[in-house]
Each structure stands twice: as structure tokens, then as C-alpha cells.
Amino acid sequence: MVITAPLCFKAVGRTKRADHAVNEFDGSSTIVDAADTIAEHSRSMSGSEKSIEIHRAKPAFRESEEHYRAVAEAATDAIITIDSDSTILVVNPATERIFGYSSEEMIGQPLTMLMPDYLRHLHTAGITRYMETGRKHIAWAAVQLPGLHKSSAEIPLELSFAEFTNDGQRFFTGIARDISERKRLQDRHARLARHAVLHAEVSAAVSESEKTTSEMLEICASAIVRHLDAAFARIWLLNNEQKVLELGASAGLYTHLDGSHARIPLGSFKIGFIAAVQKPHLTNHVQTDERVSDKEWARREGMISFAGYPLLVEGRTVGVMAMFARQSLDQDAIEALESVAPVIAQGIERKRTEDILRDTQRLIQAIFDNSSAVIHVQDLDGRFVLVNRKFEEVAGLRSQEILGKTSLDLFPLNAAAYVAGDRQVIETGSASETEEVFTTDRGDRVFLTTKSLLSDESGKPYALFGISAEITERKKAEAELREMQAELAHLNRVMTVGELAASIAHEINQPLAAIVWNANAALRWLALDPPNLARAHDSAELIVRDGDRAGQVIARIRALLKKTPPSKTLLEVNEFINEVVALTQTEMVQHGIHLRVVLANDLPTVPGDRVQLQQVMLNLIVNAVEAMLTVEDRERALLITSGRFDDSAVRIAVSDNGPGIHPEKIQHVFDAFSTTKPEGMGMGLAISRSIVDAHGGRLWIEANEQHGVTFQFTLPIATSD
């Protein structure tokens, strides 16, 4: 401040009524005149009324008078002196500037001309009361009150008052500072503060995980209404599937979420347009804006401005926020909206993610509980920490009876196997799939259980996860199927052996005939005189050999005809081929078939079921023999070979020179019930293929270049482990 109050009081204190003042100068400045008048007045008073203070300060007073004039003239604040009737006596140049009146227009006029209407009677009443009671109706220092400009605009003023008495008359001097700028700054600060609060509230709302999306949006909308003085604010969410914006929150004038604005198609109306083009729409001329459709409504409600912002997350529209206000929006408000838009957008996005997560969790829980799989989680000490409904069902226990217990506690009959499986997974760290048996009163139930370790972020395992599917029925069906297949295979063997019956009988009859003859010979050798013991002995040895031979044939047939469970042993490939060849040799001789058997030496052993593999050979040989029965124009020839197929398998081939098989039928020979024989079942090749498959090999057919076909199959050799 340039002017200090005491100096001001003193100066004014010497002033006579302004209207009595004589303008001794050029009158260019009223306050100067007034000040001069006061100074003059003081001078004129100096003789008769000698105030001690003034008297003592006489030279200084003169000085201060001058000083006052200079100050008053230079002052940027309005300085106005009134009398007790509130008539303006003196004004300085700043007064003219601030209020827009010339000094002539003001001096002699009531002070109330410089006040807004609504303050005038307060002033009048206040000053009257003060005159009567000495009680001030306002504080006298730095009071903020509006003044009235000549243009009728209000001017924010900061006022200070002083009173002085001269000749028994009371005068008041007011210093009015135009604080429009300050007020504006203050208002702006206040607004900015509100904007900061808006931002803070919005930020708080979107980061609060307890709130639902609509609660969050409601808070945001109402914060916009409160802090930006919006008439109302709304937030829509984009439903991306339906390409429609759904009203999520509305605060202020309207709070309903239904009605015509509840669903806005993407691209339609101003909201849909904002969402589509991803650009804000701002106007301070709602009533004439082309994008505002209901201008009648806007006029009726006195809407001035509209601001609509797309809510974007990484370039994607997630919604739109918009507000109407009954006043213009300044740059600050726009900036405030701009700053909260991405926050709200992020909030929506996060809520959406959270919703999805929550839904997912709910879904997982539902799946977990409704799964037909038996699911459990155990800690690394084997205590159950989580089981699903199906687990409870199977165990016949409720979860509270299960949790905290171990397999050993709950399933003592089967625990050893379970624990061994658990331990393996924990020790190796790799998932396992095992069949587990669960013993119940009503028999064993079989489960296929997958166990794996659950690990934390650092990779440290903390639990064992097990999921089991019951395969009891499947196992039963498999067993039945296996049994049926075995029956069929057996039937096939019986039938094949039946076809070979004559040959087989011959194979047995040969040694039997030999035995009888050798026995008779022995008797004759013994009956000689002297008996030929050496020849008798030889005869007995021949009998023994022939008996063995017959026994072996019978044993082989019995093995083929017996229903034996499959058992794998290491087999010499050539050995089991030769045994089958021996059974079928007579058959071939009988049908005039020239048999050639070419077997590779040093073949590795193969793991397999002797009976089953012999059955395959038997089927292939019998088929080949039958195929060649129609051949009359060339020697019937059957070739059986063995050899290495590759590093990991041996190959056995049976090749005939029969009429061959039609190319269209050649791939169907392995189908069940595919047969060319009226008496056949057509199962032989189908069974043979399933046997070879079960041995991990392959059985296939190829047409020979000239005549007939070659059936061959591979068998994997025994691996060293």
C-alpha cells in the first residue's frame, strides 16, 4: 500500500465540506482540489483552532498535505470522502477510473450511487445507526463489498473507512480498492482447487475396489456436477458387442438412468458421435449449437454450455462423459474435464477387468464345484487344503472332515499308492498321470489321476494339485472288450487249427506210426536167438524220440487252442516261425505247394506273445495256401522270410503266387467279416492286424509284381532297457 491510514486520516481530518471548497487551481483533478481545499482550510483554521498536534507539527503538516495530494493523485485506490449524510465530497482520480464516473458526476451525489441496489439501504441504515449508536455495521478495515460501476456492473472492492470530525461535523473517508483482478485470481484459485478436488475425488472413486462400476461412475458424475457447477453430468459405457452406449451414471438435474438417453447407438446423436470419432465436443452456445437436438429444452432450462468427452483407453472408446452447465465453461473447466476423462476411462477399464476377473473366479469356482472330475489340492505334507464337491461325494465325507487330514488318515486302504504317487510328483517336479484305485464297500473304483505341483511366482512349489476322472466303467468296458477280442482270437485259432486238422493229425500220426513199428522191431530183435540187444536198444531210443516229437506237436496245438491270457516273453523270431511252418508243412505238401523258408540269422529277440504271433503266422500261411488252390498253370510257391526291417524292428513276410487281390479290395482285407471263403468268418486278418498292432508293429499287404500278394509285419525288437 502506498498510502498509510494515519496520514490519510490526518489529511482528511483537516478537510472542510468539499462542496464549500473553492477550486483555486485549474480544476483538472478534483481530489487535488479537495486536498488543496483541505490544506487551505487547515491553513485558515490554523490561527483560531490550534490543535496541539497540528500546531506542533505545523511545518510537517504542510509537508504532509503536499504529500497527501501527490499520494491521492497517484493512488490506484479510490479515495472518497463523504459527510454524515453520505454525500460525496471529495474523490481522487482513481475513483473516476474505478467507477467510470467523472468527479463532477460524483461530487455532491449520495455515496449509494456507487453501490449496488441491494447494498444501498444497508449502507443507509448502517450509517444512520452508527451516527446514533457508534456501532459499526461492518468492519472498517479491508472489508470486501461490491461497488457499482457506471455501466451497472458490479466491481469487487476492498474497502477501508476512517472518520474524522471538523467543526463538529463528522466526515468519513473511504478507500476503495478494485480487487476485480485479485477476485478473479482468487476465484480462479478456488475453481482450480475445486478442480483439484474433483480430480482427487474421481481418482479416489476409481481406485476404490469395493465400489461397483455404477457406484464409481455415480461418484464421478456427481463430483463433476459439484466441482464444475454442472447442471447435470452423465457417463455412458460402451457396450462393444452391441455397439451401443449404455447410460451408467447421471448426477445433478437428472438422476434417472432410463429414458431416451439410456441407450445411444454408437455414432448417433452427439454422445454417440463423440464415442465414434473419439473427439470431445465443447460449446458455450448450447442454445444455438447444431449438435444439440433439443434446443427448446436448452432454452427452457437455461443451458449455456455443453462438454462431452470420449473416454479412451489406449485408443479404444470405453464410454462417454458429458455435462451441461448454465454458465460458460472456461479453459480451466475444460482442462479439469480433460484431466478427469482418462482417469474415469481407466477406472471403467479396470472395473471391467475386475468384473471379468470376478466373473472368471466365480466361473472357476462353479466349474470347480460342478466338475465331474474329482479335484483336490494338498499341501506338501499331504494335508488336504482344498477339495471340490465331487471329491466329497466320492470320499463320502464333508470338506470339513477332509481338510487338514492326509490320505493316510482318510483312506488307509489305498493311501500307500496315493502317497507314493504324490511323492514321485514332488520329487521329480513333473506332472504324472496314474490310475488310482479307490476301495469302497461296493467294490473298487478306478480313477485316472493327473497330479502336478502348484508353484508360486518364484517357482517354489507350495502345493500338490490333483484332478481325477473316474474310469471304472471304462476299465470294465475295456476288460470286456479285451475278453471279447480274446474270445474272437481264440475262435479264430480254433477254426484255423480246425482247417489244418488233417495236416495236424498227420503230424501226430507220423511219430505214432513210427513208434508202433519201432516197438514191433524191438520185439523181433529181442526174439532172435541170440537176441540183438543193440538193435533193440536203438529201437527203444527211436521210440523215445518219436514220442517226444508227437508230444511236442500236441503241446503246440494245445497252446494254440488254449485260452491263455496274453503273456509277453522274449521270442526268437525264427523259432516261432518254424514251429508254425512245421504245423502247416503237410498241408502244403498235400496241396502241392512249394514252400521256401528264408530266415535271416542273428535276428534279435522280440518281446511278444508266442501264441498270438503264431496265430498271425498261421492265418497268413493258411490264407496263402487257400489263395493258391486255384493256381494250376504254374508251380504253387509260398515264400516265408524273416529279416531286419530297420534298427528297431524285424520283418516277417509271407508271399504267395496266387491270383492276387483286386486293387479295390486290397485295402479292405483287414476289415472284419471281409472274406472270400464261404466257410470263413473273415476275422483272421482283422485279428492278425490287431495282434500285430498290440505288439507295436504293423501288418500290411502288397501286391507282388507277377503273381499273388505279400503279407508282411514288423515287430519292434526288445529295447535294451
Next chain:
Amino acid sequence: MATKATIFIVDDDPSIRLALENLVSSIGQPVETYAAAQDFLRDCPRNPAGCLVLDVQMPGLSGLDLQSELSHAGIFLPIIFITGHGDIPTTVRAMKAGAVEFLTKPVSDTELLAAIDQALERDRLARADRAGVAELRERYDQLTPKEREVMALVVQGLLNKQIAIKLNNSEITIKQHRGKVMQKMRAE
């Protein structure tokens, strides 16, 4: 001939071969065994005495094949066929081709030995027949063409006079030729 009768055995089955050899040996007959028909064809004597015990079904050359091969080669041996399962067509074919016996297993030792006896007897007779015919042929070969002409008419029962007219010779000439024929043919 002075050749002792031998039992030849051809069978691919070693049990059967050894048992037959044993059995036949036990009655004191010489035995020769062959594992395949081809072996026998290659190794057997040109004019064997005895009989052949032959398996019908054998890989390669079968029993029946051997039978016809022997016949072509002019080797005469009575054949006893032994078969695991005799069927009528095979049997008929074998018997037509001159088989002595067709035995279907099981064959008892007596049955077999009886068949062998019979075969040996037949061989002896046949050999004797074959020996007589051969001697006559030898004698006949000594006749002159004229004597053969005369002999042919004599055999028809013509008188010397009739023959002389037919051959346009004198009766005395015919009588001399006739005497030569009777002498050379050792006809009494």
C-alpha cells in the same frame, strides 16, 4: 539173377524212414532208405530186386510221380504205397499204374510185412517171367529170317506141305528149316 532182394524205402519223414528201416531189418531183409524220390531215381540200381515202400506225399517229386518216372526208366519194382490219408482217386491211380498195395496209416507191422512178402514174391515171379522171355528172345534172335518166317507159320499150326506151298519151297527144305527152328528155340 543172383541179386538178393532189397527193400527200398523212400520217405521224407525221418521218423518213418528210420522206423521202417528198423522193422524191415528186424526180419532179416536188406534195406536201403532214401529221403527223397529224386535221390532214389538217381542212386537206385538199374535192375533192382525187391520192392519199394513209398510215401505218397512228399515235397518235390511225389510217390506217384516216382512211380511213373520208374516206369519210364524201365525199372520194375513192386511198389507198396503208404499214405497218411488215402483218397480214392489217388489209390486208383496208383493201383492202375501197377502198385502192389496201398496202405493207409496207421499200418500195423504185420500188415506191412505181409505186403512186403507179397511184393517180394511178385517181384520174384515177375523177374522169372522177365528172365524166360529174355531167353526165348535170345534164341529167336539166333534164327535166320527164313527160319523166323517158317516159325511164324509153324506156330499157326500149318503142316510142312502147306508151309512149302505158302513159301514156294520144297517140302524138304521146309522140314530142314523147321528142324533148325526147333533146335535153336530148344523146343521139344
